[in-house]
């Protein structure tokens with residue numbers, strides 16, 4: 001009886017090791033043969049997109065929770081910075097993204113819609129740290145937290161903002 005049990009256990013261990021070897025070999029084949037197409041002219045496969053999006057959302061949610069916005073944030077104070085550093089990728093009310101941004105994969109979303117999916121602290125975290133392998137830059141290394149909070153607060157205003165109001169904010173450096 002005992003012998004039978006230990007041979008079942010050994011069989012299971014050998015089976016699991018076999019599966020790991022096959023998975024590892026498949027991974028190495030993909031890495032070394034060029035089988036995976038990195039071209040941005042191809043859309044992501046549904047499974048790749050799902051894996052990226054789900055990892056992305058949970059990762060941001062988990063890390064942003066510890067950041068608390070400062071008191072007295074004036075959202076419109078972030079308008080000029082948004083227009084100078086974000087609009088060409090993410091568009092704005094009444095303003096399209098730059099033509100080349102539509103060639104990115106993932107394509108930068110219009111924040112007039114996407115901003116509603118994120119908490120203020122999550123937008124702050126996204127701008128401060130960026131997103132690896134996506135084209136979303138980290139602004140933390142070059143901008144202080146105060147500036148980033150102002151931009152994040154402005155982003156959270158975008159879904160409710162009219163094109164006229166958007167155009168009136170941010171001064172002359174805005175394009």
Ligand code: HEC
Pocket residue numbers: 056082085086087089090104105106107108109111114115117118123126127131134135136137139151152155
């Ligand atoms: C060079 C293009 C580029 C620039 C510049 C850029 N972003 Fe992004 N951003 C991206 C891309 C690409 C993503 C990831 C989209 C995805 O994975 O769906 C992204 C994602 C985001 C997201 C998450 C939205 C979502 O639902 O995916 C926010 C919020 C964001 N960016 C804010 C900003 C802000 C604010 C600025 C300016 C300070 C900025 N970005 C500048 C390309 C850019």
